[in-house]
Amino acid sequence: RSLGQMNVVGLVSSIHLIAKLADVDAFGKVQGLWGLVTDARFRALVSRTRAVVAEIYAPRNVMRIMWAFGKLGVRSRDVDAIVEGISRSAPSRLHSFAPQELSNVLWGIAKM
Numbered sequence: 001r002s003l004g005q006m007n008v009v010g011l012v013s014s015i016h017l018i019a020k021l022a023d024v025d026a027f028g029k030v031q032g033l034w035g036l037v038t039d040a041r042f043r044a045l046v047s048r049t050r051a052v053v054a055e056i057y058a059p060r061n062v063m064r065i066m067w068a069f070g071k072l073g074v075r076s077r078d079v080d081a082i083v084e085g086i087s088r089s090a091p092s093r094l095h096s097f098a099p100q101e102l103s104n105v106l107w108g109i110a111k112m
Contacts, residue, residue, distance in 0.1 A: 003048040008055040012065045014045055019068035037074045050078040053085035057093065062086055063101040063108075070108030083112070 006014070022033060036042055049056075049065070056062060066086065069079055094102070 003044055006048070008049075008052050008061065011045065011049045011052065012056065012061045012068075015049065016064040016068045018042070019071040022072060033072065037072065043076070043078070046074075046076065046078045046082070050081050050085075053082050054089070056082070056086060057089060059093065059097040059101045062090060063097070063104045066108035067104045068108070070111030073111060075112060079112075083109070 003011075018036065022036075056065060065082065069083070090105075097105070
């Protein structure tokens with residue numbers, strides 16, 4: 001499926017699953033992470049997600065993407081724009097977040 005056809009759930013799920021597959025060694029360094037985060041396909045996935053950031057409003061999707069970026073430790077203009085977009089819209093919906101979702105969001109932000 002091309003990136004242009006993926007909906008927000010597919011985009012967030014893809015980034016989340018990539019983060020879950022990251023293999024962490026005993027020293028806390030993600031093996032092969034540099035190759036991943038510099039890969040054009042990953043950058044395109046993040047860029048496409050930035051384009052639909054206004055659609056990332058469900059607490060589960062917010063939690064998954066923020067956790068994934070924290071897990072991967074990625075920072076870029078696109079990631080920063082996604083975090084900023086979510087940060088602007090999330091406060092009005094905090095009441096709908098489960099404690100674990102909110103905890104995972106905060107953990108992801110702290111790890112970025």
